[in-house]
Amino acid sequence: MPAPLQITDADRLPPEAVAEVRALLAAALGTDGVRPVSEEGELRLQHGGPAGGRDVVARAADGTLLGYARLEADPAAPEAEAELVVAPPARRRGVGSALLAHLETLAGGRPLRVWAHGERPGSAELAARRGYGRARVLLQMRRPLTDVDPDPRPALPPGVTVRTFRPGADESAWLRVNARAFATHPEQGRWTTEDVALREAEPWFDPAGFFLAWQGDPDDGGRLLGSHWTKVHPAGDEGPDPVGEVYVLGIDPDAQGMRLGRALTDLGLAHLRRQGLDTVLLYVEEDNTPAVHLYERSGFVRHAVDVAWRRDSTPS
Structure with missing residues (x-):
């Protein structure tokens, strides 16, 4: 020493x-x-x-x-x-x-x-x-983006539309659904307004890569059902090249079974592909076997372990 x-x-x-x-x-x-x-x-x-x-x-x-x-x-x-x-x-x-x-x-x-x-x-x-x-x-899994459709048109349930996040307007609705979607998660489900604000102030934050699925009009009684928040890591952050991330993907428990997770995933991956990225990563608990198997079937492979x-x- x-x-x-x-x-x-x-x-x-x-x-x-x-x-x-x-x-x-x-x-x-x-x-x-x-x-x-x-x-x-x-x-x-x-x-x-x-x-x-x-x-x-x-x-x-x-x-x-x-x-x-x-x-x-x-x-x-x-x-x-x-x-x-x-x-x-x-x-x-x-x-x-x-x-x-x-x-x-x-x-x-x-x-x-x-x-x-x-x-x-x-x-x-x-x-x-x-x-x-x-x-x-905690597993970090990755998959290539080269085979992702850059212009997907996922089928959505009647009355459901996907819009991008509006800073200053959508935080409260997102936090409510995030808490419900991750109620048993030791960290994610406890995010606060300050946690979101800190990330909105980060250089990587881009509302154009933050997708929200609404049932009805968000400004007139609409209900947020789920979201896919993507992130782009600059070169040197997660490797020599920029890398995309499935940052937060969450569906309200009451909206399970509506296939919104797949639709939001496709839209987020397409956005990352359009940014010129070749690779996307995500994090998942190793003991969440169903999720790990789902991601493996979607082309993700294990890359690193925390x-x-x-x-x-x-x-x-």
Whole structure:
């Protein structure tokens, strides 16, 4: 381990430290080929997050940034959750172990869940040494867009139309359906107006790639039935070339059986194809066997794995 290794944490990092961390994240992405911290983690690094969140940095004696971790520890939540990354030149030198020990202390004895993006051998070894077990696995699946119809005309139920998202007008309806569609999802179903606003302010946000299926007139009593929100990752974000994403695809439970999921999927993939993209990705829980099989039948294959490691209790 570097000696002495300085580890500090804060509610929010100052702008110059945020810039250092983002440079570290970019270096790790370039080395590993996978994003070392989730989109949500990066947004909270830049804009802050809920109560209990902490940014943790590890530095060498000369101030060089060696590692970063983000902890979510809502006082009302039964467990804490974190992500961590070590600068590529500083790996296998005890930095990850020191960061994880600090996170455990901050968790205050509660169970701690730590995400490892890409399931690299080092993260599995570190988790095993400290008594963590695999708790959740998230698959990234991909498929080519070269065979996608760029102008699909899906059949829709009578009275149903698909329109693109209108910022400032459609947020409340979308959040209601999102909460219903993902009622059992540990993160997605709890999105708030602020979560949407943060993404609307991101450079990648494009309402032309955000499709909403309405029954009736949205301005005159219409009901939102489902949506497909797409995203375009710029070159260097998910690989050397731009990549599309099925970002959020959700159908209101009351609208299940209307075949809206397939129609919205086709419209979203066609939009991404028209942007000149060759590949699309999505994320799905590994244990959601029906969804995994559905995506495999649709041409998606497994590309990467994110693993949440969990320990039932941490030292207080």
